[in-house]
Amino acid sequence: xxxxxxxxxxxxxxxxxxxxxxxxxxxxxxxxxxxxxxxxxxxxxxxxxxxxxxxxxxxxxxxxxxxxxxxxxxxxxxxxxxxxxxxxxxxxxxxxxxxxxxxxxxxxxxxxxxxxxxxxxxxxxxxxxxxxxxxxxxxxxxxxxxxxxxxxxxxxxxxxxxxxxxxxxxxxxxxxxxxxxxxxxxxxxxxxxxxxxxxxxxxxxxxxxxxxxxxxxxxxxxxxxxxxxxxxxxxxxxxxxxxxxxxxxxxxxxxxxx
Numbered sequence: 001x002x003x004x005x006x007x008x009x010x011x012x013x014x015x016x017x018x019x020x021x022x023x024x025x026x027x028x029x030x031x032x033x034x035x036x037x038x039x040x041x042x043x044x045x046x047x048x049x050x051x052x053x054x055x056x057x058x059x060x061x062x063x064x065x066x067x068x069x070x071x072x073x074x075x076x077x078x079x080x081x082x083x084x085x086x087x088x089x090x091x092x093x094x095x096x097x098x099x100x101x102x103x104x105x106x107x108x109x110x111x112x113x114x115x116x117x118x119x120x121x122x123x124x125x126x127x128x129x130x131x132x133x134x135x136x137x138x139x140x141x142x143x144x145x146x147x148x149x150x151x152x153x154x155x156x157x158x159x160x161x162x163x164x165x166x167x168x169x170x171x172x173x174x175x176x177x178x179x180x181x182x183x184x185x186x187x188x189x190x191x192x193x194x195x196x197x198x199x200x201x202x203x204x205x206x207x208x209x210x211x212x213x214x215x216x217x218x219x220x221x222x223x224x225x226x227x228x229x230x231x232x233x234x235x236x237x238x239x240x241x242x243x244x245x246x247x248x249x250x251x252x253x254x255x256x257x258x
Contacts, residue, residue, distance in 0.1 A: 005031045005050065006030050007030065007032075007076075007081075008032045008080075008227075009079035010034050010085055011082070011083065011123075012058055012084065012087065013035060013085060014085065017085050017219045018083075018085055018216075019216060020220040021085075021216070021219060021220045021224075024220035024224050025081070030050070031051070031075045032048075032050060033079065034053045035056045036055070037056065037057055052070075054067050054071070059088070059115045061123040061125075062126075064126040064127050065126070068130040068131075068133075072134070078135070078137050080138055081150075081227045082127060082131040082152045082153070083153045083154075083223060084124050084153070086119050087170075088120060091166050092166060092167070092168050093166070094165030097168045098168075112169065113169055116169040116170065116173055117169070117176070119173070120172075124154060127152075132195060135193065135195055149196055149227065151195075151226055151227045153223055153226055154181060154200065156174055156177070157201055157202075157209055158208075158252070159175060160178035160179075160199065161251070164209075164255050178199050178236070181197045181199045181235050185232060186235070194230065196226070196229070196232045197232075198237045199237065200239070201237065202214060202215060202238075202240070203246070203248060204240070217241075218241035225244070233245070
């Protein structure tokens with residue numbers, strides 16, 4: 001069964017970026033699959049005829065293929081755009097990140113590290129595999145009104161470039177995923193197939209991180225631009241709310257400059 005509309009899958013669909021990205025793509029004629037642990041963040045959207053919710057635990061990479069199978073079964077086609085928005089930030093003691101013996105922060109545990117890397121990196125790689133398999137099932141040329149390309153977008157942050165105290169495991173996961181995306185893009189592995197990959201990172205106008213002041217609407221605007229862009233752009237898509245893409249270079253900010 002074929003779908004008359006392109007499909008967006010959001011893995012780790014929360015109330016901010018996930019919600020706004022979903023609504024933006026719905027207005028552009030997409031069918032949307034929201035994948036998260038619970039439906040509580042999407043109760044207001046549950047009745048939308050072109051949107052479904054799929055339960056998933058991103059700490060278990062082996063469950064990712066089933067999500068893609070469900071999307072294809074329920075929406076009629078594999079996703080042509082995949083957004084990986086899942087993240088896990090486990091804080092550690094900045095003065096003793098390995099053993100945590102100073103202050104109240106606990107030591108880095110094997111369990112925490114495995115869970116962090118699963119959500120921030122391993123499940124991303126599995127999602128990239130499944131995305132590519134689905135992209136290869138899509139028509140080689142556009143058959144719908146959509147101009148969407150075969151696009152994978154990872155919601156990142158500055159940690160792939162700048163070490164920040166207190167988030168050792170979190171930064172390791174972001175950096176590992178950034179390497180994978182950079183590798184695929186710079187080596188042009190899937191360029192001939194029209195597949196694009198992006199590490200999206202919202203910044204303040206100065207180039208510093210936005211930290212918790214993340215703009216869901218700004219992300220939605222940028223992610224739609226990337227989905228509609230046929231050619232691969234810079235793999236590191238740093239952007240500013242209201243301004244769009246901006247290249248801040250490799251050393252845009254230091255923690256002391258906050």
